[in-house]
Every structure is written in C-alpha cells, then in structure tokens.
Amino acid sequence: MSLQDAPQPSGTGRLLNIFKDRSVEDHGVGWSSLWDSGESDLWDRGKASPALVDIIEQESDLINPLNQNGSRKKAIVPGCGRGYDVVMLALHGFDAYGLEISETAVKEAEAYALAQIKSPSAYHFRSGEHRQGSRGSATFLKGDFFSSDWAFTEDIGGSTKFDLAYDYTFLCALHPERRKDWANSMARIVKPGGLLICLEFPLYKDPSLPGPPWGLKGVHWDLLSQGGDGVVWGNVGEDGKEEATEHCEKGAFRRILYAKPALSHEAGKGTDMLSVNQRK
Numbered sequence: 001m002s003l004q005d006a007p008q009p010s011g012t013g014r015l016l017n018i019f020k021d022r023s024v025e026d027h028g029v030g031w032s033s034l035w036d037s038g039e040s041d042l043w044d045r046g047k048a049s050p051a052l053v054d055i056i057e058q059e060s061d062l063i064n065p066l067n068q069n070g071s072r073k074k075a076i077v078p079g080c081g082r083g084y085d086v087v088m089l090a091l092h093g094f095d096a097y098g099l100e101i102s103e104t105a106v107k108e109a110e111a112y113a114l115a116q117i118k119s120p121s122a123y124h125f126r127s128g129e130h131r132q133g134s135r136g137s138a139t140f141l142k143g144d145f146f147s148s149d150w151a152f153t154e155d156i157g158g159s160t161k162f163d164l165a166y167d168y169t170f171l172c173a174l175h176p177e178r179r180k181d182w183a184n185s186m187a188r189i190v191k192p193g194g195l196l197i198c199l200e201f202p203l204y205k206d207p208s209l210p211g212p213p214w215g216l217k218g219v220h221w222d223l224l225s226q227g228g229d230g231v232v233w234g235n236v237g238e239d240g241k242e243e244a245t246e247h248c249e250k251g252a253f254r255r256i257l258y259a260k261p262a263l264s265h266e267a268g269k270g271t272d273m274l275s276v277n278q279r280k
C-alpha cells in the first residue's frame, strides 16, 4: 500500500503542524492544549478498540480479569484519552485505570465513564450485548507517564504494579526520542508475568516521516522483545512478521501472540497488528 492510498487519521496535517516546532520536553503541554481547545476529534475514534474487545472475550484463559483468589486484576491504559478502553476493561471485570497528562481529558473521561458504566454502549461487547459477570471500577489519574509520581498515589494502592497494560495510539503520539522511556516505563509498571497488549498503529506509514502519528512498523518488537531504542526504519520484513533473533532475550517482554485482528478501527483496518507481550 502506498502512503497516498493508506488510511490517514483525520487531522493528521494539523497534528503535524502543532508539534513540528515544539521541543520534545514540551509535547505534553501540546497535547494538553489540544484537549483544552476542544480538538480531541483529531485522533478520537469514538469507541473502545474492537480488537481489544475481541481478544478479551476470546482469550479468556490468557486474559482473565480475576486472580485465583477471586480478587480483581488491575489494568491500565496510559494516554487513555476519553477513556473508551478503560471503561471497556472495567465492564469486563478489571479494576481499570486511565492515565492522562491533560486535566481536561481526565474530566471528560470521568464524565464518559459515569454514563457508560450505568448504561454501556453496544461497542463494548463482541456480540453487542452486555455480558454476564460483575464489573470492575474505572478510575482516571492525571499524570505524566514518564514521571513515577502518579504511580505512588493512594488511588491505585501505593506503588502497585499492573496485571495488564494496553496501548493504542499512545506510543505513536510520542516523539521517537521518548520510545525507550515508554518501554522502560511499561516494564516498570507491569508485574512479572503480566501482559502489555498493543494495538500497533500506524504500520502503513513510513517510520522516517514526521508525526504524530509516527509510523511504528517494527518499533514494538525492537523495544519490547529486543531491548532496542525503537528508532528503526521499518526494516523488519513484510507485514511486520519479524523473526525472533538471538537478541530477543534482551527485551523486558516476551511476545507471546501476534496477529492481524479481524476487527479494528477504520483508520488501521487491514494494517493494524495486535501484540501480546508478557513481562519477564
């Protein structure tokens, strides 16, 4: 697929312009100002990730919201935006947390969660119907993913680690210089044996072109399995089917599942990949 043919998220040019002259340290302020000026429609998909709904409902042995003693597992979505995936995880039984650098996003997510937990939309469930089973909670935290301050708040039980983390369009929103920090932070917050699920997007975009969104072909594999800095140029074989190499032991995660999801958001349909990475 050529870049011209590729599905572009709406507002891509506007996002590029906003970030092109900002220093990397200033990107968080850039995202917050977009929330404050009501421009979240530049990236907002309006619903939970269909690929995440699918895997949670279909792989219930691998992704179970309950511990053996019946207590709830904790899930987190860094850079959660309006919180669609956080609410979906809560509706499937996790105690789910969303982290956002923007205070406005946190407020919008709290309002969204309040309404949806009471009366969930059909898109939260594969069949479109509410599944049986008890719900967990949805909590939103304001904080910078790269600072550890938020991870020690009482809201999440002090320095608790998470059983599951999910990334969709957070990594691609970050400047490539921050990719290694993203991987280190994920390794810090996910428990040994816990899972980091990534809906990898955009894989059709040349990784050498400017973002956001930044093209991510080969980036997750390099960061999580190979322990690299994630600044690769998509040089990893067709369809992202990278072969394991002797270097893969260096990463903090082991990739245990990699598949093209049957369903995904329009912007990445046919090109998105879903990876499940287990913390070593």
Ligand SMILES: C[S@@+](CC[C@H](N)C(=O)[O-])C[C@H]1O[C@@H](n2cnc3c(N)ncnc32)[C@H](O)[C@@H]1O
Residues within 6 Å of the ligand: 027, 028, 031, 032, 035, 043, 044, 045, 078, 079, 080, 081, 082, 099, 100, 101, 102, 105, 143, 144, 145, 146, 168, 169, 170, 173
């Ligand atoms: C492209 S949006 C994706 C939002 C959400 N994942 C979704 O699918 O709608 C990226 C989000 O990351 C947030 N963000 C950017 N930098 C952050 C940081 N350092 N810590 C926490 N959130 C951040 C932004 O405010 C923005 O809401």
